[in-house]
Amino acid sequence: MRVEQQIEYEAKSEAEAIRVARDRLGREAVVLSSRPVKLGGVFGLFARDVLWVTAGILVPDTEDEKKESRDRMVAFQHLLEVRKAVNGSSPPESPLRDRSAASAFGAAAQGAAVRAYESNKTPVSQETTVREVDEIKDILGKVLSRLESVPPSSAPAAAAEDDNVKKLVLSDVDKNIATDIVTEFTKSGQKVPFRKWLPSVVNTTGMDATAAIGGRKVFFAGPTGVGKTTTIAKIAASQSLWENRRVVLMTADTYRIAAVEQLRTYAKILGIPIEIIADPKDITGLLKKHREADLILMDTAGRSHYDENRIDELRALHESFSPDAVHLVMAANIKYRDMLNVIERMGVVPISSLLFTKLDETSSFGTIFNVMRDFSLPISFFTIGQNVPNDIEVARGDRFVDMLLDNMPLRKE
Numbered sequence: 001m002r003v004e005q006q007i008e009y010e011a012k013s014e015a016e017a018i019r020v021a022r023d024r025l026g027r028e029a030v031v032l033s034s035r036p037v038k039l040g041g042v043f044g045l046f047a048r049d050v051l052w053v054t055a056g057i058l059v060p061d062t063e064d065e066k067k068e069s070r071d072r073m074v075a076f077q078h079l080l081e082v083r084k085a086v087n088g089s090s091p092p093e094s095p096l097r098d099r100s101a102a103s104a105f106g107a108a109a110q111g112a113a114v115r116a117y118e119s120n121k122t123p124v125s126q127e128t129t130v131r132e133v134d135e136i137k138d139i140l141g142k143v144l145s146r147l148e149s150v151p152p153s154s155a156p157a158a159a160a161e162d163d164n165v166k167k168l169v170l171s172d173v174d175k176n177i178a179t180d181i182v183t184e185f186t187k188s189g190q191k192v193p194f195r196k197w198l199p200s201v202v203n204t205t206g207m208d209a210t211a212a213i214g215g216r217k218v219f220f221a222g223p224t225g226v227g228k229t230t231t232i233a234k235i236a237a238s239q240s241l242w243e244n245r246r247v248v249l250m251t252a253d254t255y256r257i258a259a260v261e262q263l264r265t266y267a268k269i270l271g272i273p274i275e276i277i278a279d280p281k282d283i284t285g286l287l288k289k290h291r292e293a294d295l296i297l298m299d300t301a302g303r304s305h306y307d308e309n310r311i312d313e314l315r316a317l318h319e320s321f322s323p324d325a326v327h328l329v330m331a332a333n334i335k336y337r338d339m340l341n342v343i344e345r346m347g348v349v350p351i352s353s354l355l356f357t358k359l360d361e362t363s364s365f366g367t368i369f370n371v372m373r374d375f376s377l378p379i380s381f382f383t384i385g386q387n388v389p390n391d392i393e394v395a396r397g398d399r400f401v402d403m404l405l406d407n408m409p410l411r412k413e
Contacts, residue, residue: 003032006056010039013051021055022278030260031055079237079269079388086241096209096238096394129318132350136375140344143374146176147337164194171404172336172366177373195405199397202369203378205353209238212380212394214352215324217287219298221314221346222329227357229253230386231329232297233266237389240270245294250286252277252317253301263299266388280313280320287321298323311348318349325352327380330371333362339371353380356395360384365404384409 005025011017011034021029032054038047164185168178181201182194190197205212213235222228232249240247249267251260251274260276267274275286277298290296298321300314318326328351330342343351356368359382372379379400385391393399403409 003056004059005029006032006054008052008054010037010050011053017051017053017055018278020053025055025057027276027278028057029055030057078390079233079266082237082241082389083269096212096235096242096389096392129350133347136343136347136351139375140340140347143340147174167405168366168369171369171407172364173404174336174366174370177370181373195401198401198405202395202397202400203372203376204395204397205378205380207394207396209235209243209394212353213239213295213325214327214380216294217296217298217321217323217325219300219318219321219323219326219349220329220355221300221326221349221351222355223342223346226329226331227383227386228329229262229299230388231355231357231381231383231392232299233263234383234389234392235381236266236272236295236297237270238392239295240272241389246292247272248290248293248296249274249299250277250283250296250321251275251299252280252313253299277317280316283317283320311345314346315348326350327353327355328377329355329357331358331361332356332365332368332382333358334367336367336370339367343371343375351375351377353378355379355381355383357383359403360409363407363409365400365407368400369404 007021007024009020009024011020017031017034021031034051034053037050037052039050040048162179162182164182165175165178168181169175173181181198184201185194185197188197205214220228220232229251236247236249239245247270249263249272251263253260264274273290275290277283277286287296298317300317326349328343328346330339354368354371354377356379359365368379371377379395381392382395382399383392
C-alpha cells in the first residue's frame with residue numbers, strides 16, 4: 001500500500017484524531033501514527049500534552065502488497081481457491097457446515113430464522129448489561145482470592161490421590177476445580193469411564209455454527225495479537241460461501257492499518273460489504289443501511305487490555321451496536337492469570353462466550369478449562385491456524401477432552 005494525501009496535526013485524543021482525519025480527507029482516511037508530545041509553554045513549563053498525528057489515504061500498491069506476511073498471503077490465496085471451488089461444481093466441505101436440522105432446510109430458512117429471532121428479541125436493557133458486567137467482576141474477585149489464599153497443596157489428601165484428579169492437575173487444571181469435577185463425577189453415579197463422562201461438563205455454545213455464532217449482530221473483543229481479525233474472516237467466509245448468508249463486516253480497529261486492510265482484502269475476495277467505524281455514533285445509520293443482512297460481524301481494536309482509552313471505546317461500541325452475542329477472543333497459549341487479566345479489562349461489556357485461538361501452538365489446555373468453569377462461560381470456536389476459512393471449528397466437548405487429557409495440540413479432523 002502507498003499513502004496519498006498525507007497530513008499531520010495535533011489532537012487531544014485518538015478518537016479525535018480519527019474524526020479529524022475523516023473530516024479532512026474523507027471516510028477512507030486512516031491514522032498512520034500518533035505519538036504523545038508537549039507543545040507550547042516557556043522553558044519547558046506549562047506545555048500542553050497532545051497527540052501528534054499523521055493520517056492519510058491508503059492506495060493499493062502491488063510492490064508493497066508483496067511485502068505482506070507469508071501467513072497472510074497464504075490465507076488470502078487459500079480463500080481465493082476456496083471461492084473459485086465454491087463457484088464451480090464441487091465445493092469443498094466447510095469446517096463450520098451445520099449438521100443440525102436447520103441446515104436441512106437450506107440457507108434461506110436459516111436466514112429467515114435469524115431475522116425472525118432478531119425481530120422478536122427483547123432489547124437488552126442498560127440495567128441488564130450492568131448486572132452481567134458486575135457478575136463477571138464478582139466472579140473474578142472470588143477467583144483471584146482463591147488463587148492468592150489457597151495453596152495448591154491444600155486440597156483434601158484423599159482427593160489429591162485420585163487418579164482422575166491427578167490427570168486433570170497434570171493438564172494444568174486448578175486443583176480445586178479438578179477435585180470438584182471428580183466429586184461431581186462420583187456423585188453422578190455414571191457407569192461410564194471418567195474420560196467418556198468429562199465432555200458432558202465442557203460448556204459449549206452448541207454443535208453447529210449458527211448456535212456458536214449466537215445471533216445476527218455479533219461483537220468480537222480481545223487483546224492484540226490473538227488473531228481476532230483472521231478469525232472473523234473465517235466465520236464470514238464460511239457463512240457467506242457455504243451457507244449463502246448475507247454477511248456484513250464492520251471494523252472499529254482504525255488504529256492499525258494492517259487490520260483494516262486485511263479485513264478489507266478478505267471482504268473484497270468474498271464479495272461482501274465492509275464498513276469502517278470511525279465513531280460509534282455512525283453505527284445506527286450503518287445498521288439501517290444493512291437492515292437486510294443476515295449476519296453482521298463487528299471487529300474491535302485489538303490494543304492492550306491495559307489501555308484505558310481502548311476499553312472506554314469498547315464500551316461505547318457495544319452500547320451503539322447492541323450485539324446479540326459477544327465473543328471474547330483469547331489465545332490458548334497464555335497463562336491462566338493472563339486470561340484473568342484479559343477478562344478483567346475486557347469485562348466492561350457482557351461476555352456471551354469464549355473463543356480460543358492458536359490451539360495448535362500449545363499442549364496445555366487446563367487454563368481453558370479453568371476459565372470456562374470459573375466463569376460459567378461457554379466456548380464457541382477453536383482456531384488452529386491461518387488458513388481462511390478452514391482452520392476453525394465449532395467447539396465440542398469430546399474434542400476438547402482429547403486435547404486436555406492427552407496434552408496434544410488440536411489438529412484438523
